[in-house]
Amino acid sequence: MRYRQLGASDLRVSIISLGSWLTYSGGVEKHQALACVHKALDLGINFIDTANVYGRGMAESVLGEALAGIDRGSYVLATKVFFPMSDTDSGLSRAQIVKQLDASLKRLRTDHVDLYQCHRFDEEAPLDETMEALTTAVRQGKTRYIGFSEWPLDKIEAAAKMPGVTRFVSSQPQYSMLWPSPQDEIFPRCADLGVGQIVWSPIAQGVLTGKYTPGAPPPADSRARHASMGAMLPKRWLEAPVLTAVQQMKLIAEKEAGLSLSQFALAWVLRRREVSSAITGASRAKQVIENAAAADCEVAPELFARAEEILAPFR
Numbered sequence: 001m002r003y004r005q006l007g008a009s010d011l012r013v014s015i016i017s018l019g020s021w022l023t024y025s026g027g028v029e030k031h032q033a034l035a036c037v038h039k040a041l042d043l044g045i046n047f048i049d050t051a052n053v054y055g056r057g058m059a060e061s062v063l064g065e066a067l068a069g070i071d072r073g074s075y076v077l078a079t080k081v082f083f084p085m086s087d088t089d090s091g092l093s094r095a096q097i098v099k100q101l102d103a104s105l106k107r108l109r110t111d112h113v114d115l116y117q118c119h120r121f122d123e124e125a126p127l128d129e130t131m132e133a134l135t136t137a138v139r140q141g142k143t144r145y146i147g148f149s150e151w152p153l154d155k156i157e158a159a160a161k162m163p164g165v166t167r168f169v170s171s172q173p174q175y176s177m178l179w180p181s182p183q184d185e186i187f188p189r190c191a192d193l194g195v196g197q198i199v200w201s202p203i204a205q206g207v208l209t210g211k212y213t214p215g216a217p218p219p220a221d222s223r224a225r226h227a228s229m230g231a232m233l234p235k236r237w238l239e240a241p242v243l244t245a246v247q248q249m250k251l252i253a254e255k256e257a258g259l260s261l262s263q264f265a266l267a268w269v270l271r272r273r274e275v276s277s278a279i280t281g282a283s284r285a286k287q288v289i290e291n292a293a294a295a296d297c298e299v300a301p302e303l304f305a306r307a308e309e310i311l312a313p314f315r
């Protein structure tokens with residue numbers, strides 16, 4: 001495994017990390033979730049991402065169980081707040097940040113997280129109230145650092161200019177060969193502000209493994225076929241022209257780079273130095289093994305350029 005610094009923090013995170021969105025919120029059996037987490041730690045993955053809203057607490061509870069008894073200093077734990085936890089609980093008000101962080105810590109069975117992230121921007125809560133509440137959480141030692149996910153650039157800049165509050169160190173955007181847009185503006189601007197990128201769905205929810213083929217039904221054990229998880233997969237990524245292009249890329253990955261397509265797609269994400277970690281999902285431990293190996297893959301830029309050209313109409 002390799003590690004990179006997370007923005008201006010002193011956190012060193014594995015460049016391949018493990019998330020828990022659809023998978024450990026009920027999408028896969030608990031024993032599979034525990035096996036994935038333990039395999040990840042065995043392979044040197046030290047960064048685990050979750051959110052209070054994943055299964056309304058379920059993913060955090062599963063991680064709390066998976067991580068119980070493991071040296072707390074040996075892994076970097078991140079969670080998030082914003083999306084509704086009940087009809088009356090959502091957003092980034094001071095009251096919600098206090099309440100939701102305490103509830104997350106209880107489920108995660110720890111007295112602190114390393115990174116507490118605002119899952120989206122809250123148009124209802126004043127930004128200074130949110131930033132002050134996050135600053136208090138840092139001062140109390142309940143989180144070491146703070147971050148955001150998918151915030152608009154003007155709000156990122158407003159938070160960075162606010163006096164007397166803790167600075168964000170991380171940004172969590174969607175980023176993959178099928179979703180490259182954050183690299184244009186968000187990456188360079190955040191780099192100037194000491195904010196690193198920890199990117200989600202880096203293999204486009206499994207589409208960039210090449211396991212979905214044009215004209216064939218999705219494999220029975222895949223996310224696309226799963227009753228709840230499949231609903232979150234954009235339908236256009238499963239259309240024949242996209243899948244045909246992905247199969248062309250798979251040939252480049254396997255025959256010319258000597259990698260699986262998922263490793264090739266992860267190496268593409270990690271070619272940008274602003275990316276501190278690619279947050280992968282895994283429904284079984286063998287996927288964790290394959291994806292973790294991407295940390296050591298080198299790919300000629302010319303192969304990436306050809307792959308980008310193939311996908312260009314669909315990005």
Ligand SMILES: NC(=O)c1ccc[n+]([C@@H]2O[C@H](COP(=O)([O-])OP(=O)(O)OC[C@H]3O[C@@H](n4cnc5c(N)ncnc54)[C@H](OP(=O)(O)O)[C@@H]3O)[C@@H](O)[C@H]2O)c1
Pocket residue numbers: 018019020021022023049050119149150172199200201202203204205206207209211221222223224262279280281282283284286287288290291
């Ligand atoms: N901030 C946000 O708003 C946000 C939003 C979404 C996600 N996230 C974070 O990002 C994490 C990752 O998202 P994601 O799960 O969509 O990531 P992903 O890594 O793009 O997709 C993961 C899924 O692809 C399939 N897969 C993974 N490796 C594979 C392999 N080697 N071979 C074949 N199939 C493979 C598995 O699904 P199947 O086996 O079921 O097909 C797996 O669950 C989340 O867990 C969460 O922590 C954040």
